[in-house]
Amino acid sequence: MYASRYPVISMEEAWEQVAAAIHRLPIVTRPLDALLGHVLAEDVTASENMPPFPASAMDGYAVVAADQAEERLVIGEQDAGLRQPFHVQPGTAVRIMTGAPLPDGADAVVPFEQATERDGHVRVPATVAAGAYVRPAGQDIAVGNLVLAAGTLLGAPEIGLLATVGRTEALVYSQPTVAVIATGDELVSPGQTPGPGQIRDSNSYALAAAVRTLGYPALRIGPVPDTEQALREAIREAAAQADMVLTSGGVSMGTRDLIKPILEELGTVHFGRVAIKPGKPLTFATLQGVPMFGLPGFPVSSLVCFEMFVRPALRLMAGYRRIWRPEQRVRLSHAVRHTPDRAEFQRAVVTQRDGEYWAETTGNQVSGRLLSLVGANALLKIPAGVDDVAAGESVIAILIDQPEAG
Amino acid sequence: MYASRYPVISMEEAWEQVAAAIHRLPIVTRPLDALLGHVLAEDVTASENMPPFPASAMDGYAVVAADQAEERLVIGEQDAGLRQPFHVQPGTAVRIMTGAPLPDGADAVVPFEQATERDGHVRVPATVAAGAYVRPAGQDIAVGNLVLAAGTLLGAPEIGLLATVGRTEALVYSQPTVAVIATGDELVSPGQTPGPGQIRDSNSYALAAAVRTLGYPALRIGPVPDTEQALREAIREAAAQADMVLTSGGVSMGTRDLIKPILEELGTVHFGRVAIKPGKPLTFATLQGVPMFGLPGFPVSSLVCFEMFVRPALRLMAGYRRIWRPEQRVRLSHAVRHTPDRAEFQRAVVTQRDGEYWAETTGNQVSGRLLSLVGANALLKIPAGVDDVAAGESVIAILIDQPEAG
Numbered sequence: 001m002y003a004s005r006y007p008v009i010s011m012e013e014a015w016e017q018v019a020a021a022i023h024r025l026p027i028v029t030r031p032l033d034a035l036l037g038h039v040l041a042e043d044v045t046a047s048e049n050m051p052p053f054p055a056s057a058m059d060g061y062a063v064v065a066a067d068q069a070e071e072r073l074v075i076g077e078q079d080a081g082l083r084q085p086f087h088v089q090p091g092t093a094v095r096i097m098t099g100a101p102l103p104d105g106a107d108a109v110v111p112f113e114q115a116t117e118r119d120g121h122v123r124v125p126a127t128v129a130a131g132a133y134v135r136p137a138g139q140d141i142a143v144g145n146l147v148l149a150a151g152t153l154l155g156a157p158e159i160g161l162l163a164t165v166g167r168t169e170a171l172v173y174s175q176p177t178v179a180v181i182a183t184g185d186e187l188v189s190p191g192q193t194p195g196p197g198q199i200r201d202s203n204s205y206a207l208a209a210a211v212r213t214l215g216y217p218a219l220r221i222g223p224v225p226d227t228e229q230a231l232r233e234a235i236r237e238a239a240a241q242a243d244m245v246l247t248s249g250g251v252s253m254g255t256r257d258l259i260k261p262i263l264e265e266l267g268t269v270h271f272g273r274v275a276i277k278p279g280k281p282l283t284f285a286t287l288q289g290v291p292m293f294g295l296p297g298f299p300v301s302s303l304v305c306f307e308m309f310v311r312p313a314l315r316l317m318a319g320y321r322r323i324w325r326p327e328q329r330v331r332l333s334h335a336v337r338h339t340p341d342r343a344e345f346q347r348a349v350v351t352q353r354d355g356e357y358w359a360e361t362t363g364n365q366v367s368g369r370l371l372s373l374v375g376a377n378a379l380l381k382i383p384a385g386v387d388d389v390a391a392g393e394s395v396i397a398i399l400i401d402q403p404e405a406g
Numbered sequence: 407m408y409a410s411r412y413p414v415i416s417m418e419e420a421w422e423q424v425a426a427a428i429h430r431l432p433i434v435t436r437p438l439d440a441l442l443g444h445v446l447a448e449d450v451t452a453s454e455n456m457p458p459f460p461a462s463a464m465d466g467y468a469v470v471a472a473d474q475a476e477e478r479l480v481i482g483e484q485d486a487g488l489r490q491p492f493h494v495q496p497g498t499a500v501r502i503m504t505g506a507p508l509p510d511g512a513d514a515v516v517p518f519e520q521a522t523e524r525d526g527h528v529r530v531p532a533t534v535a536a537g538a539y540v541r542p543a544g545q546d547i548a549v550g551n552l553v554l555a556a557g558t559l560l561g562a563p564e565i566g567l568l569a570t571v572g573r574t575e576a577l578v579y580s581q582p583t584v585a586v587i588a589t590g591d592e593l594v595s596p597g598q599t600p601g602p603g604q605i606r607d608s609n610s611y612a613l614a615a616a617v618r619t620l621g622y623p624a625l626r627i628g629p630v631p632d633t634e635q636a637l638r639e640a641i642r643e644a645a646a647q648a649d650m651v652l653t654s655g656g657v658s659m660g661t662r663d664l665i666k667p668i669l670e671e672l673g674t675v676h677f678g679r680v681a682i683k684p685g686k687p688l689t690f691a692t693l694q695g696v697p698m699f700g701l702p703g704f705p706v707s708s709l710v711c712f713e714m715f716v717r718p719a720l721r722l723m724a725g726y727r728r729i730w731r732p733e734q735r736v737r738l739s740h741a742v743r744h745t746p747d748r749a750e751f752q753r754a755v756v757t758q759r760d761g762e763y764w765a766e767t768t769g770n771q772v773s774g775r776l777l778s779l780v781g782a783n784a785l786l787k788i789p790a791g792v793d794d795v796a797a798g799e800s801v802i803a804i805l806i807d808q809p810e811a812g
Contacts, residue, residue, distance in 0.1 A: 032596060033626070079592070080591065099605070100603065140776065156709060157776050158780055162596075163608035184486055185487035196507070199505070212442050374558070374567065
């Protein structure tokens with residue numbers, strides 16, 4: 001009577017279906033101050049040399065390297081900034097500041113620390129190498145160089161480079177806006193005291209925070225009551241406003257799984273069950289091209305599914321080339337129980353000790369227990385087909401935060 | 407004549423002086439939706455059990471475990487949500503949804519997959535364990551439990567937990583606002599074509615982006631011309647508006663080091679030179695309690711000093727307990743040249759291959775070359791007192807991004 005119409009598929013198969021249905025968001029132009037965290041959608045090349053002129057790498061004296069004079073007349077000072085009309089000849093020097101253009105005739109700089117100036121004359125070491133402490137034009141970037149390739153994630157150095165080559169804006173992939181719908185008659189908001197049988201909505205806050213952690217805007221909607229009409233309206237509106245829709249709860253196989261029929265009516269359900277723990281009822285649909293994840297209602301299940309499916313999907317949409325977390329082979333501090341029917345992700349703390357990585361799970365792993373994610377820096381992947389794993393054995397850890405130092 | 411009045415101090419000594427001068431920002435109350443990325447400033451304990459009642463962990467049937475009846479009358483359905491007045495006795499069962507309160511009398515749940523319902527009666531397996539698929543009250547969180555300790559960084563699971571225990575706001579440390587001042591007569595803005603001797607301001611964009619990467623607001627100021635009055639005004643205003651001030655350039659030892667005299671007039675200069683490469687002219691001051699870093703003008707130097715000094719200082723101010731990046735011992739793919747007079751931080755790509763970490767530096771390491779930071783995921787620390795390091799030898803890498811998979 002309640003057999004699900006959706007076959008249980010493997011995690012790999014489920015991800016393939018998500019990846020096939022997800023598209024990069026449109027390319028847009030954004031100003032320099034708003035580029036951080038975006039993925040570049042164009043190749044950026046240099047149209048000028050950097051530095052544009054031979055420049056001093058130190059505060060010191062611009063000299064002729066081959067000059068054998070014991071003392072040299074200081075004929076002036078060249079600041080960083082406007083170029084002065086000096087011409088340095090043997091027997092003369094120009095006081096020069098870091099970054100300032102090298103005066104004509106000079107081919108080396110002697111730093112202040114190696115020089116002594118007195119009464120308008122400076123003494124420098126007997127031997128000065130041509131080119132010393134001079135940054136030749138184009139040393140950092142030469143005309144025509146590829147400075148940043150399409151696909152580069154823009155952080156602080158990349159934004160500095162764009163400014164350096166004179167870019168005030170750049171073409172980047174749009175970032176996804178995500179609607180998070182809380183569903184369930186049993187939900188009250190955090191400020192209310194739950195009545196008999198009720199609990200507080202926590203998933204919409206946690207999932208919105210998970211979206212914002214990636215730097216993307218989240219719209220929280222609901223709690224929406226468990227009626228077909230209210231849910232249909234909420235999902236339809238969310239899909240019209242956002243680039244991705246997330247629901248939590250309402251997707252298990254009971255009589256009250258209202259969500260899948262609505263998704264089938266509004267779009268296409270690609271899968272409705274996946275062989276992972278936690279997260280078996282994970283559902284994925286597209287609604288007129290807008291991807292929609294029906295996440296399980298248990299708090300840990302919804303966040304683990306977010307980590308394993310929603311995060312990489314959002315990164316694909318935002319143009320990332322590298323969408324996965326780093327993995328690390330770790331040894332188990334204690335035995336881990338596991339039934340081989342599906343892949344399991346256990347929350348754990350990974351610690352680096354004497355060059356080895358050790359993992360300890362964070363207490364009771366039941367799906368409701370959000371505390372099992374607090375302080376966790378890894379998800380241990382126990383693959384399908386594997387039985388219990390003994391203490392000292394090694395498994396793959398997906399690092400969701402930096403390892404502890406042991 | 408140009409000998410610096412500031413002794414060159416070690417990196418460790420410099421950090422000690424910074425840490426001694428930095429204070430945590432005030433504790434404030436923030437609403438649930440604005441807590442992400444803040445550090446909690448109170449212990450949060452649970453005033454209720456979670457779940458508040460024994461609840462079903464699956465969609466199925468609530469039964470009496472010891473009941474030996476072959477078929478049981480389904481007397482109704484209990485949704486998640488309002489509790490129905492059912493009483494389950496031997497010979498009866500209640501259809502129940504995940505998360506719903508267990509009806510009186512029932513002590514176990516049989517999942518739909520293991521049951522067959524027909525004509526209002528359900529068949530379940532011969533043996534049902536008491537407590538099966540039931541989450542006892544308080545299983546996730548028991549009354550009085552410490553749920554989150556002061557000092558916890560608030561991410562998605564922590565925000566979910568706060569909602570779960572009914573918190574609509576929490577006490578957290580304020581996040582620092584940072585003013586970034588670009589200084590130098592030679593600077594033009596990125597949209598302008600530099601004249602002879604001029605370059606574009608890139609540092610204020612890169613440093614503001616570095617601040618925003620940490621999640622904190624940045625105010626960009628300038629470029630400010632190299633006059634004492636303009637600089638004094640800019641620094642004074644910045645210190646009045648922000649929790650930290652950054653300048654870049656204007657701190658080397660030339661005649662045009664205008665910044666340190668102004669800082670001495672407005673506050674206290676703690677140090678003016680540090681034995682690191684890049685970054686020797688790094689300056690640190692406090693202006694009426696507001697910390698101020700004078701970062702070197704070369705783009706790479708300013709970002710490396712940001713990474714090694716400003717980032718941990720900002721995290722201290724924001725209440726973090728863990729302020730440092732993870733470190734990893736790595737082997738060098740090629741020899742690295744180094745002079746032992748100061749600690750050096752070389753930009754590198756660290757790749758994990760066969761369980762070992764290997765590092766390759768990112769080309770020419772001159773301080774002006776921002777490209778050396780593009781794609782770098784680590785800074786290799788070559789300590790003071792060490793000579794050149796041979797290929798195959800190991801050094802400490804400070805991981806600024808995730809390692810590559812080899």
